[in-house]
Amino acid sequence: MMENDKAIEALTDIRSMMERSSKFISLSGLTGVFAGIFALAGAAAAYFYSAKSFGPDCIVDHIQAGLKTDVLTFYCVDALLVLTLSVGFGIWLSARKSRKTGQSVLDKTAVRMLVNLAVPLLTGGIFCFALLWHGIIGLVAPAMLIFYGLSLINASKYTIGDTRYLGYMEVILGLICCFFMGYGLLFWAIGFGIFHIAYGLFMYYTLEK
């Protein structure tokens, strides 16, 4: 009996040390929930702004709306605001959680994870900028989803939980979105809003509760 307890304890220690030394465990599921809420708010703001000048059907045809400079500017500012708030909250929550777990926020694993996340993400960001530059508005939302999904898959080696599957889902959603031009805002709200909230809650309740 004693021996059994010892064996269990040793195996638990081994497992936790393997995770602690190779994975970024400080990312909280709540980060996903907040990011999702900001994304939904941002999508709603974008919808109502274009609805003002194009009527309620603009959700189906926001490509037309996006061609107007003021609407496009609003979309860009809106998206950047969502990004800033999400990342800001993510950093704040991670710092808070790492204080609890005793892992330093920016240790080597965290840096490795961020580099793996940033390379495809920045590529995607520049690619989206190029799409805007050439006026191919309809492909911006799917490109964002696809590159974000690829970034998650790439970074998932260094995270606990099922980040990889969130990545796959974003990529699939983005690919579907490519064939439904005009519904970009709707897909964007699902991918960055609903998926984040669902995944964040799932992660929070399975890993942190």
Add this chain to the structure above:
Amino acid sequence: MKNITAGFNKVFESKIRLGIMSSLYVNESLDFSRLKELLDVTDGNLASHVHALEEAGYVFVNKQFIGRKPNTSYTITRNGRKAFQEHIQVLENIIKNL
């Protein structure tokens, strides 16, 4: 009946050594300060345990200079990997045989 604790590796009896092996098992290599941070132990304590693992041939020590600062990093050896796997297997057998 075969003794289930046969093959239980004495070298891994210490918690700190187990921690060193676990983290080296999943990382290409780790340097001294990173190991110290992960295990939350003193310099002397870590050094002596790492030395024991080195003696056993489970850990490879790599000393080099990064700029002017000396840097010591550790890698798990093939033997170490094998011995650690066997040790985990023994632990699992203990649980299964209850």
